[in-house]
Amino acid sequence: MKCLMCKTVGVFERGLCASCAKKEIFNKVRNFKKDFFGSVPSPFIGHYNYPNINVGILSLQDIRKDASSFDAPSEWATLNKGVYDILDYRSALVNARKKSNVYKIEDITRLVGIATKPVEMEIDLKKKPRFGLNFNSEASPYGPNVEVKKAKITENVKIARAVEKVNDDIDLKSNNALSYLYKKGFDENFLSKLLSVGSVGIGKDRRLVPTRWSITAVDDSMSKQMINELxxxxxxxxxxxxxxxxxxxxxxxxxxxxxxxxxxxxxxxxxxxxxxxxxxxxxxxxxxxxxxxxxxxxxxxxxxxxxxxxxxxxxxxxxxxxxxxxxxxxxxxxxxxxxxxxxxxxxxxxxxxxxxxxxxxxxxxxxxxxxxxxxxxxxxxxxxxxxxxxxxxxxxxxxxxx
Ligand SMILES: [Zn+2]
Structure with a gap:
């Protein structure tokens, strides 16, 4: 099989060679809006300039039933999604963010991090986003970063009972809270969101955790506990x-x-x-x-x-x-x-x-x-x-x- 665009023989996904598929994604023009109602599947806590970091929410620009698929590594793997399928998902997510610090845990970010499914919101940005992809070493890529002007949750946010319990327990250590939920079947992607928005741990220690650190912290802590059990x-x-x-x-x-x-x-x-x-x-x-x-x-x-x-x-x-x-x-x-x-x-x-x-x-x-x-x-x-x-x-x- 040859690449549909350049006719060379190579590695194929969607009938395109790697470099043509890459071009196709990067050339894609998304008509992003400045103000919108959308589903928000994930928080994104930056790490630059810690502890004065950017706090953002990764937002779709419309309300979608399949919004959770935009932030679902284990589902992608089960369905054998390709590199470009995943970039399609992730490039649609606008990081509506603002400058803040790790000690300031606001309800909107926290609720997005602990909700059972993506949260429906009304979001106004300071300007219209332009297409772009942000890559990180630990977290999956996402679309453009834009300063948020106003963000409001427009529905009753559903939270699983076990998650609510951990969120409300300010005497439960963060490792214990995470392993309690892990054993109940919440996956590491969900747990890292929970940790990043400061919803687990001893009350006085709670703070926002940069997304990339929260991912590794969950992998480290969950595997350490299992190794101890061996x-x-x-x-x-x-x-x-x-x-x-x-x-x-x-x-x-x-x-x-x-x-x-x-x-x-x-x-x-x-x-x-x-x-x-x-x-x-x-x-x-x-x-x-x-x-x-x-x-x-x-x-x-x-x-x-x-x-x-x-x-x-x-x-x-x-x-x-x-x-x-x-x-x-x-x-x-x-x-x-x-x-x-x-x-x-x-x-x-x-x-x-x-x-x-x-x-x-x-x-x-x-x-x-x-x-x-x-x-x-x-x-x-x-x-x-x-x-x-x-x-x-x-x-x-x-x-x-x-
Ligand atoms: Zn090609």
């Missing part, structure tokens, strides 16, 4: 999973042992990963059973977003183990869409049937050949440099003396 389980076998989504592929290797986790991220087409502190082909971070003392320096938000589905999987299998994860980013992933892509790609990989191996050497041998054949990438260096694999050896040697 301790008493039996050890997992040598299981290998592979899969991906939106051009992000994951090879997830489970080894019997105590909890440890290591992530290697590389771009199939690039010799150097720009996030690598030593200019290597890959960016990497690691933790053992004692956890991390500091933020993942190279793989950043992607580290915590990867650790969440991995710990979810172990918990659901009632197993503990060491997990070595390789990410391969291909040219199909034309624009960064946020760390939810990491989370959902790994969830997809872990839904596939695993391959089982009799020992570590056999699994790694398979991994090397498979990756070389699939992506033309050598992972020998990553395997050699892996701290997790080194520590597995010592773990084993120690056990041999027992």
């Amino acid at each position: 301790k008493d389980f039996n050890e997992i076998n040598y299981d290998l999973y592979f899969g991906g989504y939106l051009g992000n592929y994951y090879l997830v290797c489970f080894f019997p042992g105590e909890w440890s986790f290591e992530l290697f991220e590389s771009y199939v087409e690039k010799k150097v990963n720009q996030w690598s502190k030593s200019n290597l082909r890959y960016a990497t971070d690691y933790e053992n059973v004692f956890g991390r003392k500091e933020y993942a320096k190279e793989t950043a938000g992607g580290y915590y977003a990867a650790r969440l589905p991995v710990s979810e999987k172990l918990k659901s299998l009632k197993r503990k183990g060491s997990v070595l994860v390789f990410r391969f980013i291909t040219e199909e992933y034309t624009v960064p869409l946020g760390v939810w892509v990491v989370r959902e790609s790994i969830r997809k990989a872990l839904k596939n049937k695993p391959l089982n191996f009799g020992n570590k050497e056999l699994m790694l041998k398979y991994a090397k050949i498979f990756v070389k054949k699939k992506f033309g990438v050598e992972i020998d260096e990553m395997i050699r440099k892996s701290i997790l694999l080194k520590e597995l050896k010592t773990q084993k040697r120690l056990l041999a003396f027992v």
Whole structure:
């Protein structure tokens, strides 16, 4: 199949090659209005100039029944939405914002963050928005930023009872509040909104949290709690999973042992990963059973977003183990869409049937050949440099003396 516009052969979505599809999105003229009635699916709390940040709401310019689909990573993944489907959704969202600070929690932002479904509002902006996309490293992209003049909620906002309970409980710690709701089935996208609008935690500590920080904080906190619950389980076998989504592929290797986790991220087409502190082909971070003392320096938000589905999987299998994860980013992933892509790609990989191996050497041998054949990438260096694999050896040697 050839691209409908330029006739070259390449990666296709909507019958277009990556660069034509990109052009099509960026050339799209949206007729944004200055004043409108619309559905508002999400708050957006900026991080520049913290604590004097921009506080915004991501607004559609009309009332829509499907408004929640504009802010729904797990739904996008389930329906296998493509990069450009997601950009279509996100570019329609105007960030109606104003300068404020993290200590000022206003009702409108708070209600948008905790509501069960997108909130119907009347919004007047200071000027007519022009088409544009804003990209962030953790959050998904959204349309233009515009100063808001007036915003008013025009309906009775529905809030789930469990959410109301947590919102009203000013003695409940934020981690406990979030895990209470997580266990009740509220997903991490919802929880990060709740955290960002300052609706959880001890009363005097409540404040707005920049959206990108709230995403990673939820991934970090939910996975930490699950990792703590793994301790008493039996050890997992040598299981290998592979899969991906939106051009992000994951090879997830489970080894019997105590909890440890290591992530290697590389771009199939690039010799150097720009996030690598030593200019290597890959960016990497690691933790053992004692956890991390500091933020993942190279793989950043992607580290915590990867650790969440991995710990979810172990918990659901009632197993503990060491997990070595390789990410391969291909040219199909034309624009960064946020760390939810990491989370959902790994969830997809872990839904596939695993391959089982009799020992570590056999699994790694398979991994090397498979990756070389699939992506033309050598992972020998990553395997050699892996701290997790080194520590597995010592773990084993120690056990041999027992
Ligand atoms: Zn083309």
